[in-house]
Amino acid sequence: MGLALRIIPCLDVDKGRVVKGTKFVELKDAGDPVAVAKRYNEEGADELVFLDITASAEARAITLKVVQKTAEQVFIPLTVGGGIRTIQDIKLLLRSGADKVSINTAAVLNPKLIKEASSKFGAQCIVVAIDAKKENGKWRVYIHGGRTPTKLDALLWAQKAQKYGAGEILLTSMDRDGTQMGYDLNLLKILSKKLFIPLIASGGAGEKKDFYSAWKSGASACLAASLFHYQKCSIKDVKNFLNNKKAPVRL
Amino acid sequence: MLNVALLDYGMGNLRSVSKAIETFKCRVEWVNDPNKLKIADILVLPGVGAFSLAVKNLKKLKLFDPIQNWIGQKKPFLGICLGYQLLFEKSQESEEKNLKGLEIFKGDVVKFKNKNLKIPHMGWNQIQMNKNKNLSDSIFSGIKDRSYFYFVHSYYPAPKDTALIASKTNYCVQFSSSISTDYLFASQFHPEKSGKIGLKLIQNFLNFVKGGGPC
Numbered sequence: 001m002g003l004a005l006r007i008i009p010c011l012d013v014d015k016g017r018v019v020k021g022t023k024f025v026e027l028k029d030a031g032d033p034v035a036v037a038k039r040y041n042e043e044g045a046d047e048l049v050f051l052d053i054t055a056s057a058e059a060r061a062i063t064l065k066v067v068q069k070t071a072e073q074v075f076i077p078l079t080v081g082g083g084i085r086t087i088q089d090i091k092l093l094l095r096s097g098a099d100k101v102s103i104n105t106a107a108v109l110n111p112k113l114i115k116e117a118s119s120k121f122g123a124q125c126i127v128v129a130i131d132a133k134k135e136n137g138k139w140r141v142y143i144h145g146g147r148t149p150t151k152l153d154a155l156l157w158a159q160k161a162q163k164y165g166a167g168e169i170l171l172t173s174m175d176r177d178g179t180q181m182g183y184d185l186n187l188l189k190i191l192s193k194k195l196f197i198p199l200i201a202s203g204g205a206g207e208k209k210d211f212y213s214a215w216k217s218g219a220s221a222c223l224a225a226s227l228f229h230y231q232k233c234s235i236k237d238v239k240n241f242l243n244n245k246k247a248p249v250r251l
Numbered sequence: 252m253l254n255v256a257l258l259d260y261g262m263g264n265l266r267s268v269s270k271a272i273e274t275f276k277c278r279v280e281w282v283n284d285p286n287k288l289k290i291a292d293i294l295v296l297p298g299v300g301a302f303s304l305a306v307k308n309l310k311k312l313k314l315f316d317p318i319q320n321w322i323g324q325k326k327p328f329l330g331i332c333l334g335y336q337l338l339f340e341k342s343q344e345s346e347e348k349n350l351k352g353l354e355i356f357k358g359d360v361v362k363f364k365n366k367n368l369k370i371p372h373m374g375w376n377q378i379q380m381n382k383n384k385n386l387s388d389s390i391f392s393g394i395k396d397r398s399y400f401y402f403v404h405s406y407y408p409a410p411k412d413t414a415l416i417a418s419k420t421n422y423c424v425q426f427s428s429s430i431s432t433d434y435l436f437a438s439q440f441h442p443e444k445s446g447k448i449g450l451k452l453i454q455n456f457l458n459f460v461k462g463g464g465p466c
Binding site: 002006046071072077094096097119121122123125168196197221250 | 266405447
């Protein structure tokens with residue numbers, strides 16, 4: 001069967017709690033991060049992503065503690081993102097037990113950070129996250145948690161990030177985020193062909209078949225939040241469905 | 252209680268490895284000084300990152316020769332990821348052609364070549380076990396053949412002596428995903444990140460050492 005499609009629950013963490021919004025706003029509480037992480041681990045998650053969506057200086061310390069506690073109890077890869085600006089930020093997260101960090105805004109504002117981080121810690125732990133919104137037939141990159149439009153084209157930016165040493169691209173469709181309407185498959189298809197590093201699909205997972213479609217569109221991994229938080233279906237359901245469709249998964 | 256020396260040479264996820272081993276009530280010490288190896292029962296060489304930097308760091312900390320001696324004396328050794336690759340002669344990753352690894356085993360560390368492959372090889376892949384030796388028998392005990400383990404790498408060792416191979420994995424090419432001898436186990440995958448099955452493998456290794464090895 002070979003390399004499995006990774007199913008990755010994403011936990012948006014705000015001041016030490018898991019929350020989930022729709023199209024980047026309207027946040028609702030969804031539990032204690034360590035407890036949620038443990039549950040997902042037991043359900044068969046292949047990796048976990050924590051996105052620290054407040055990322056103020058004060059929240060940063062809380063996040064480090066959450067990462068530490070989680071890493072002590074959950075032995076699968078853990079990626080942490082949100083508010084990472086410096087090499088020091090990355091170092092602290094990796095020391096706290098994160099296996100990878102995901103950089104978004106800071107990578108756009110200072111692409112050298114990707115290069116520096118990748119050569120210092122290895123490409124395998126540097127994920128570049130891209131929030132993309134469709135505008136006039138193209139995908140525009142947004143930063144600051146989806147609040148600020150940039151001049152960058154998502155496809156070109158992803159390739160540039162790869163060149164700078166990103167180990168993976170985490171691509172979120174802002175149009176689909178939290179809607180459970182399915183991933184933006186066009187975007188995945190086009191971008192996965194242009195990348196030699198793994199592409200993680202994000203934004204829009206709403207039912208089991210969405211994961212299969214993302215895999216067919218070239219995604220190496222699928223991120224989902226709402227779907228799992230509100231227990232619309234379990235990771236196990238998704239994996240069994242994929243397995244029946246002959247997509248490689250770790251059961 | 253077993254004393255585990257976890258080599259701290261600035262390359263990677265010590266905390267994860269440490270936590271996984273501590274789950275089994277062992278004393279784990281992060282070691283960057285060769286003198287601290289004296290009381291250790293097991294040496295663990297973890298590592299994520301670049302081959303050449305790892306060699307340089309080990310030499311700078313004067314750990315390079317002690318590791319060679321340790322393995323030479325057939326003391327229990329666990330190598331993970333880069334800690335597996337370092338056991339070989341040299342790596343294609345290194346720009347300096349003459350930079351040698353620990354040279355415990357013959358063979359080079361080579362890069363995945365297929366153009367259509369996503370590199371790094373990142374995620375969960377299966378291992379086909381080669382149960383024919385004492386340590387690989389016990390290390391895989393209770394773990395099903397073709398179980399999934401977590402990988403993150405762009406290079407892999409190609410051992411000249413195929414009898415060393417404890418498991419193989421397919422990623423367009425079939426490569427040696429772990430090796431074992433009577434006292435050493437080293438894997439390209441990360442047992443400390445491979446969930447329950449990974450922890451089981453670590454536990455098996457520790458039990459093997461507690462049991463006094465292959466006597």
